[in-house]
Amino acid sequence: MTKNEFLSTLAAELKRRTIADTDEIVSEYEQHFTFKMADGYSEEEIVAKLGDPVLIAAQFEPADSDPDKLRTKWMVRGAFVVAAVPVALFFLMLIVTAVTLMAFAMSFGALAVILFADINVYSLIPPMPYWNGAVFGIAAAALAVLLAVGCVYYVAFIRQLARAYGRLRHNLIASVSGTAPLPYLAVHPQLGGKINRRLRLAALLSFALCAISMLLGIIVAVLSTGTIEFWHAWNWFAMVMVR
Incomplete structure (x- = not known):
């Protein structure tokens, strides 16, 4: 069939x-x-x-109302009510993690803008030549995109996990009530084919660009300073000690 x-x-x-x-x-x-x-x-x-x-x-x-099935049904409902608080805390933890991931993505995006624009508010960014900063800015922008894609997948995972839990609850109550359960839902995110392909492509490109830009930035920094420990040549830690 x-x-x-x-x-x-x-x-x-x-x-x-x-x-x-x-x-x-x-x-x-x-x-x-x-x-x-x-x-x-x-x-x-x-x-x-x-x-x-x-x-x-x-x-x-x-189905005909059966006292035993009705009693079991309310026992299962009561068990889910008791589990509501830890389940809610679990999903709250997942949401807080998603917000943290979003904050990291936005932070690296802001860092990329700062490095490209050569802005250094309150000397928060260690001093370096502009072109070195621009290369590291490309790496920061690529990492921001990679984290944003990961955030989309993570939020989709939380949403799908909530739907799967709701379906599990429905099916357990249905099974003890003598009614038909619905198909169980997978836990992994169910994204459309086109969206999934675009997100996967964005993740691969941003990962490759981040790795290449970071490596290139380190090579340029070493060549421009003539030492592997370029951070000492630019007095990064000396600046921190002065502060």
Whole structure:
């Protein structure tokens, strides 16, 4: 059975059974196919793992209220309520890390502008010839782009992790309630093909440019000062001691 056959059969069975939110359910399974196929699975392998769409549709029919299932359902809900605080703290830690990563990207971007413009507010930047600073500025700009790309991936990871946790919660409650679970979501970020290719290209180019510019800057500094310890020739640490 192919993807289209599975989805059409599932949609027809859900409509025949007058299941609410039929379009949303079919959309979730369609996204599941898209993500699994992006991971290299064939349509037949995905269908074989999901099972018969007729049986899946039958599981979405409202089940009779069973006191034991109802009690278990509320116990599972209570467990998630108890876990809400540590889970919230965990996601808060991830968000703080993302903000820190953004701050680093912006800092290196500002450093690149300062080196290109030859601005040295309050002598925060160690003294060096302009062209040396410009080469290091290219490295700083490339590193800022690399960190920005990493930040995009990291934020996408946090978002996907939150969605995966929400789906896990939904499926656990559904399993003890006797209703059909939805396909589980992967933890890794689910970015579109074009966006993923562009971000990957930006990361590779910025990494290469950062490494080359940093190495070139060191070589130029060594040649211009005539010593490997160019920082001593420019009195960087002497300036710090004077402060």
